[in-house]
Amino acid sequence: MNESLSQIFIATLLTNNFVLAMFLGLCPFLGVSGRLGTALPMGIATTFVMLVASLCAYGLNLLLSYFHLDFLRLISYIVVIASSVQLVEMVMKKYSPALFRALGIYLPLITTNCAVLGVALFQTARDYDFAQSLTFSFGGGAGFTLALVLMASLRERLQLANVPTLVQGTALSLILAGLLSLTFMGFAGLGGGE
């Protein structure tokens, strides 16, 4: 894989957005995108955990390949992600109580976010080196935040609209997400990748 860093970043942010093109992290995407005020902290917290998880997964993958323990990859990744979320939570509580209070309830939710495990698995599957992995996870997190914020703004506007009761709820969110996804397809070919 000889993709440049900017290519990876644009691909994960726009053309191959984690949520809208790869369907990763849909549960928080549909669950937390009700209000703009909660969408942004959630996005930032997820990006942060993604970076940490990507770092850990990179090191772990080197270790596992060295000892030929590839079959343990999935199990160790998930354990590492769960414990790194815990660690991030503890460090944040100690050094930045304000940030911890702002993100508090979202942090444990991130463990079950498939986008985080997705970052770790895809960077392994594509044989990214260290810098590429970091760019990939940062772009993925930024893309996730972007999608979440866009979706939340749309849904805040929709609260003022007169929507038929039948369509309200998940069905409407899904159709909105489909439209957003259609829009993001317009970015295809950007950055010279794919």
Place this chain on the structure above:
Amino acid sequence: MNPKKEIDEGITFDTFMEGVWRQNPVFVMVLGMCPTLAVTVSAVNAVSMGIATLFVLVSSCLLVSLIRNLVPKEVRIATYIVIIATFVTLVDYIIQAVSLSLYEALGAFIQLIVVNCIILGRAEAHASKNPPLKAVVNALGMGIGFTIGLLALGATREILGAGKLFGFSLFGEHFQPWVVMVLPPGGFFVLGAWLLLFSFMRSRSATE
């Protein structure tokens, strides 16, 4: 869903049907969306993903139910995740051995079964409180319900987007495929439409 009430009841037909119809994971609870939307480009992919999830669900629920009295409450979630990850690794290697083309089509989404909320949800809400047989019956129902949901989505998208079903051409060569249906936006649209249909049916039966 009231887990405390379920303990007193024996195994009934309802234990099985809960997941297939009343609490269908795809259409009613809207859980496990990532694999639901990502792999349902064709009916074959959808069914394989459904069966893989079914296997992981049933085996992890059986194991969780067997050790439910041995695991301390504080570490139960971590234990469940390790159990699930073990079975997913197993499925990953089995699919790789049986059909390499299917393995490439599903890609990393086989491994992402680990974070499918349905499995952890069932392990926590049902299998950890019920005897093995009942847990397995319930998990079987949930898995079949999930497979049906995936199949409904996969079949719709394959018919609309490629004019085929299970790889067989349906409409002859003059069919103009609705390509967007097999692309990512189509996944959102088709699931949205199915949910609309279900809420329409529910509102109809509520008014009658």
